[in-house]
Amino acid sequence: MTDDKKSAQEFKLDPDNELRFEVESKNEKVYLILKAGLAEVFGTEIVKGKTYEFSSGAKVAIYTWQGCTIEVKGKTDVIYVAKETPMVTYSNCHAALEFMRIEADKENKKGPTAMIVGPNDVGKSTVCRILLNYAVRMGRRPIFVDLDMGQGQISIPGTIGALLIERPAAIDEGFSQEAPLVYHFGHKTPSANITLSEMLINQLANTVKERLEVNKKTRSSGVIINTCGWIKGGGYKQVLHAAKSFEVDVIMVLDQERLYNELVRDIPNFVKVVFLQKSGGVVERSKTARSESRDQRIREYFYGTPKNSMYPHSFDVKWSEIKLYKIGAPPLPDSCLPLGMKADDHLTKLVLLTPNPGILHHLLAVSFAEKDDDEILLNHVAGFVCVTNVDNERQTITLLSPQPKPLPNNILLFSELQFMDSH
Structure with a gap:
């Protein structure tokens, strides 16, 4: 040196x-x-x-x-x-939300639900973090909702989730990840299965509403929602869908006037739509950088951070001891559909998989579901494991897991996200 x-x-x-x-x-x-x-x-x-x-x-x-x-x-x-x-502007947004929280406190009502939208790499996650930190510093207990399955701040990429924020984010580590509520989507972009993505957003919104009902402090503190950067076509529809599901009060649009004008046109008048400048410090990331940051998130899930190392476990599981499902079957042509079945029903169909070499390096979600029926789709998950070996002869798979065996449940869901364990 x-x-x-x-x-x-x-x-x-x-x-x-x-x-x-x-x-x-x-x-x-x-x-x-x-x-x-x-x-x-x-x-x-x-x-x-x-x-x-x-x-x-x-x-x-x-x-x-x-x-x-x-x-x-x-x-x-x-x-x-x-x-x-743009910090003064962000601080003004916080002040406006805080004013709504004070009003909500007085009337024992729900505090503000604010959603941050905009294209990729304009600093949406950072604005969420600033607003959440400011809220917590005022003694609030807001819920952070992350709908950006491409990056996955609350759990890992390929999921959406919610987290109760009780203390400011650690400067070098982010928010403490205690007891997050996580739903498995299994793809890095909502466009891979919009039907499933919208079902999960509804489910998460309902669960968050239930949480707000039971806790007065959180109810008045409200919700801050991060969204993904896909905002055209189907992505725009998804923004509208999320706004409706979560009954948002405020939408903050970062850096894109076209999106701002579309939302002003399409969103009911009682929802406030605000345009915000992005920070000059925001860096555009290449595809490679985005994919590296995904790998990094998954690696941290299993191995922790430099400051906070974790030592994952590796163990074998017999095929006969697990049920492995993939969500979504290949579409059938209309002529082959049974009567009364819609053409997009296949997107939310559970398909039982036999373990095979094709699942190597893939992540699997460990479901909380008790029965193997449609409930599996909408159940939140206990966590994730990664397949590091498939042994056809012995009919076992080797799993990398943050916790020792046994698995908390035998129902596993396939994710198209992969992790090459290089440790």
Whole structure:
């Protein structure tokens, strides 16, 4: 390591400025210390004097309302101070939601349900994180809903889910993943099976409504919904569908005026549609980068993060001990359909699979369903395992699992997402 890499850089930020940096190099670590003043990362306050560590793939923005001094050690690929940030706008959005929460508190009503929409790579997840962190810092307990199955912030890609947020996200780790509610979709884009995707969105919306009923504090705190970047054609219909299912009060549109105008036209008047600028720090990701970030999410599911390592288990399961289903059968031509059957019913049909080499490296969801019927489609899942070996002779499969055996249930659902375990 050369001396210049070790050397620390010091940045003095004026009020309403943001220090942005990215760490790209593999095995590179960057350390951050707040020396003076107050600052935050995506809405989480930085503790003065504490060292925060970031590794490859990190894209960080340190914002200060009052001004601060920050020390950065290590090799960053990009580092600069931005004087133009949309943070004041995001803060105003938070204030408007907080006003709605105060009203909801008084009348013992449901707090605001806000949905963030926009194309890929405009910072939707970041805006969700900022709004959730600000809410929690006000003593709220909002529910975070993630409908972006391509990235999967709450569990792994190929799922949608909800999480009760009780404390701000850790600066280097994100929100604590305690007891998330996760539904298995099994594809990285809703277009792979829109019928199933809409069924799951309805199911998740109903479950979230039930949670809001039983907990007064969460009820007034409301819900913040992240969505996927597919916003044209079927994707737009899905945005409308989610808005209706979750009975949203506010839709925040990031960076796309066309989408904003379409929503103003199509959404009922009692829903407020707001247009927001994206942050200049948002980076467009290539297909490769998106797929690497998916792999990273799955790897963390099994192995944890550099700061918080996990040691997954590997064990064999007999084929006879499990029931493996795939959701969706190949479509039948109309002439072969039984009377009264709709042509898209095949999209939500359960197909029993015999384990075969084709399932190697695929993820499987462990269902909570008790009976093997249609209930399996709409049940949330206990977690995920990955198939690391298929032994035809012994009729066993080897599974990588975050927990030791036995599996919590013998009903498993096939996901088209794969994970090559390179440990």
